[in-house]
Amino acid sequence: MKIGLAAVAGGLSARSHAADADPAFLANLLRVQGQKMDEDLRFTAFALKADAEAYAQVAALFRASAVSAKVQVRSHASLVKELGGTPKAAGDKADAASTKDNLAFALKEATHEAETLYPELVKAAQDKGMGVAVRVLTYSKAAITEQAKLYRTALEHLEEWKGAGKVFYVCPVCGLATLGMATEVCPICHTPKGMFTKVV
Numbered sequence: 001m002k003i004g005l006a007a008v009a010g011g012l013s014a015r016s017h018a019a020d021a022d023p024a025f026l027a028n029l030l031r032v033q034g035q036k037m038d039e040d041l042r043f044t045a046f047a048l049k050a051d052a053e054a055y056a057q058v059a060a061l062f063r064a065s066a067v068s069a070k071v072q073v074r075s076h077a078s079l080v081k082e083l084g085g086t087p088k089a090a091g092d093k094a095d096a097a098s099t100k101d102n103l104a105f106a107l108k109e110a111t112h113e114a115e116t117l118y119p120e121l122v123k124a125a126q127d128k129g130m131g132v133a134v135r136v137l138t139y140s141k142a143a144i145t146e147q148a149k150l151y152r153t154a155l156e157h158l159e160e161w162k163g164a165g166k167v168f169y170v171c172p173v174c175g176l177a178t179l180g181m182a183t184e185v186c187p188i189c190h191t192p193k194g195m196f197t198k199v200v
């Protein structure tokens with residue numbers, strides 16, 4: 001289940017399926033794409049708040065989340081454009097509450113994406129035989145599932161996440177954000193670890 005960097009960064013070859021695009025599928029994809037654009041700004045605001053509250057390691061997690069959101073904005077935008085849509089932010093506000101509340105919010109959103117939004121999109125893409133979309137959205141589902149685990153861990157051990165020390169890595173293809181880098185390649189999309197973005 002591997003996808004080349006060029007396929008994601010340089011344009012996804014889904015044109016043969018564009019004519020078959022279901023308007024409802026495109027609308028749902030646009031909504032998720034907009035959410036991802038909002039997440040980039042929201043996680044950046046959450047990181048600033050966490051730094052202000054001395055939760056430096058939570059701040060690093062939110063910065064990694066912002067990098068991940070950027071990756072998915074890019075891959076989703078390619079899909080949206082191939083299907084004839086125009087990517088745009090959903091426009092949700094990016095206000096930051098306390099770090100504890102921000103983590104709880106991030107966990108809730110990530111869980112919803114992992115358990116509902118992406119599975120529905122993957123199923124719709126599968127039903128339409130849209131192979132590239134299935135692959136990209138399956139990657140996103142797997143990445144956000146792992147991200148939810150990080151939010152849960154941080155929330156459950158919040159006081160231990162003060163101070164510096166945790167290093168995150170973000171895959172430039174699927175958007176996986178991982179605490180440390182234990183494998184030579186991305187466990188989701190097999191991108192070499194040397195290509196990951198380091199976030200502290």
Ligand SMILES: [Fe+2]
Pocket residue numbers: 171172173174175176186187188189190191
């Ligand atoms: Fe990856």
